[in-house]
Amino acid sequence: MTQTRTLESNGASRAEHLHGDGSCQRPRREVVLIGAGHANVEVLRRFCAAQLPRGVAVTLITRSGSELYSGMLPGVASGRYDLDDARINVGALAGRAGAQLIIDDAIGIDLPRKAVLCRLAPPVPFDRLSLDIGSGPTAGRVAGAEMHALRVKPIEGFVPGFDSMRHRLRERGYRGRLVMVGAGAAGIELLLAVEHRLRSEARRAAADPDGLTFTLLAGSGDILPGFPARFRRTVRRVLEDRRIAVRTNARARMLDGHQVHLATGSPIDADEVLWATEAAPANWLAETGLALDREGFVRVDEALRCVGQEDVFAAGDTVSFDPCHLPKSGVYAVRSAPVLAQNLLASWTGQALRPFRPRSSVLYLLSTADGRAVGTRNGFTFSGRWVFWLKDRIDRRFVARLNASHDGSDRSPGHDRRAGKHGSVHG
Numbered sequence: 271m272t273q274t275r276t277l278e279s280n281g282a283s284r285a286e287h288l289h290g291d292g293s294c295q296r297p298r299r300e301v302v303l304i305g306a307g308h309a310n311v312e313v314l315r316r317f318c319a320a321q322l323p324r325g326v327a328v329t330l331i332t333r334s335g336s337e338l339y340s341g342m343l344p345g346v347a348s349g350r351y352d353l354d355d356a357r358i359n360v361g362a363l364a365g366r367a368g369a370q371l372i373i374d375d376a377i378g379i380d381l382p383r384k385a386v387l388c389r390l391a392p393p394v395p396f397d398r399l400s401l402d403i404g405s406g407p408t409a410g411r412v413a414g415a416e417m418h419a420l421r422v423k424p425i426e427g428f429v430p431g432f433d434s435m436r437h438r439l440r441e442r443g444y445r446g447r448l449v450m451v452g453a454g455a456a457g458i459e460l461l462l463a464v465e466h467r468l469r470s471e472a473r474r475a476a477a478d479p480d481g482l483t484f485t486l487l488a489g490s491g492d493i494l495p496g497f498p499a500r501f502r503r504t505v506r507r508v509l510e511d512r513r514i515a516v517r518t519n520a521r522a523r524m525l526d527g528h529q530v531h532l533a534t535g536s537p538i539d540a541d542e543v544l545w546a547t548e549a550a551p552a553n554w555l556a557e558t559g560l561a562l563d564r565e566g567f568v569r570v571d572e573a574l575r576c577v578g579q580e581d582v583f584a585a586g587d588t589v590s591f592d593p594c595h596l597p598k599s600g601v602y603a604v605r606s607a608p609v610l611a612q613n614l615l616a617s618w619t620g621q622a623l624r625p626f627r628p629r630s631s632v633l634y635l636l637s638t639a640d641g642r643a644v645g646t647r648n649g650f651t652f653s654g655r656w657v658f659w660l661k662d663r664i665d666r667r668f669v670a671r672l673n674a675s676h677d678g679s680d681r682s683p684g685h686d687r688r689a690g691k692h693g694s695v696h697g
């Protein structure tokens with residue numbers, strides 16, 4: 271006789287299968303997903319519809335039962351979206367996929383014993399592992415940044431942090447100097463959203479919207495490194511129109527609560543600092559024994575398998591893709607999901623491992639928080655209200671698709687013809 275026992279882990283539950291004699295037997299095939307990142311949630315969505323091989327049990331270990339979709343975070347900051355518009359109900363998705371959900375922090379991987387180590391829960395055994403824990407900003411490497419700056423990641427911390435910032439500025443009559451450290455797409459989109467929200471609130475409170483100043487710090491010689499020149503120019507014009515000052519070659523070295531000190535040049539006065547620098551990997555990965563690149567990201571081969579590992583796969587911002595450089599961008603995480611879903615099950619479904627072949631050109635849409643957006647694809651740049659309309663539609667559909675009950679129209683892992691038609695970015 272087999273029955274199911276539920277284990278509590280920080281409010282979430284996990285099942286083990288017990289035999290009549292009380293001995294505990296793991297289901298034969300444990301697929302464990304760490305992190306409800308873009309790739310793993312898409313894997314779960316595919317598992318909702320797929321007939322998983324007999325004996326396969328899926329477990330998701332992640333920090334929260336709901337996630338804010340990063341592509342819509344600037345819209346939440348600008349006030350365009352409610353939190354619920356941008357929320358992915360990870361718990362419900364896991365439930366529909368028949369997966370156990372463990373709300374916890376993974377803090378290690380015991381490769382020889384094939385188990386994930388968690389902060390609170392007991393070790394979680396795996397036969398196949400999918401690591402999709404994203405990345406964080408490099409704040410930990412800059413003295414004072416964790417204490418004095420509002421970091422964009424983890425995303426769940428940004429919204430309450432921004433609410434507190436709005437409160438402080440309201441108390442000060444909307445007078446203050448705001449500095450955004452990080453001039454990549456996320457930093458710029460978020461700063462435009464913050465500027466729009468705060469200056470609108472100042473106007474509504476009959477305060478001078480120019481009592482607030484905004485400065486964007488780019489660590490290199492231009493904003494938006496890696497993007498086409500025309501896209502950069504168009505976004506620069508938007509920043510100028512919105513009276514956002516741009517400082518290039520301004521790499522933050524230290525924050526002290528009043529100023530941002532730079533590697534070179536005079537410090538910048540700041541009452542409020544936001545932080546959205548380039549991606550950094552989780553520190554604990556260094557202890558796992560997984561092969562890492564020089565920066566500490568997990569090296570994967572073309573099948574998304576961790577280099578030197580048979581059973582461990584990874585995707586999203588946390589990986590360094592051996593075949594070619596991939597930008598840290600949600601689109602690549604989502605695009606890798608069909609491959610990841612298939613490869614996690616391949617040895618049990620008789621399918622060969624499938625290579626991930628990322629497209630070199632993707633569509634990137636950056637909202638300017640005034641009902642417009644700027645986009646780029648294949649070297650072309652375009653902007654306007656219709657671009658925002660497109661972004662809004664794609665983003666809402668992405669979230670809705672993950673939150674929707676299964677409608678029977680889905681396909682099995684690895685056979686999604688719609689792959690790529692998601693998110694603010696697609697190729």
Ligand SMILES: Cc1cc2nc3c(=O)[nH]c(=O)nc-3n(C[C@H](O)[C@H](O)[C@H](O)COP(=O)(O)OP(=O)(O)OC[C@H]3O[C@@H](n4cnc5c(N)ncnc54)[C@H](O)[C@@H]3O)c2cc1C
Nearest residue numbers: 305306307308340376403404456586587599600601694695
């Ligand atoms: C404001 C903003 C806007 C953006 N807009 C876009 C855009 O329009 N298009 C685009 O392509 N990219 C965009 N990005 C980049 C995009 O967010 C990232 O590239 C993407 O989130 C990476 O996805 P991921 O799957 O690697 O992980 P994430 O989506 O970051 O998810 C990581 C998951 O892992 C969980 N986790 C982390 N550590 C642990 C742990 N130790 N144990 C358990 N769980 C853990 C987290 O809770 C989370 O569920 C934007 C980023 C920001 C900040």
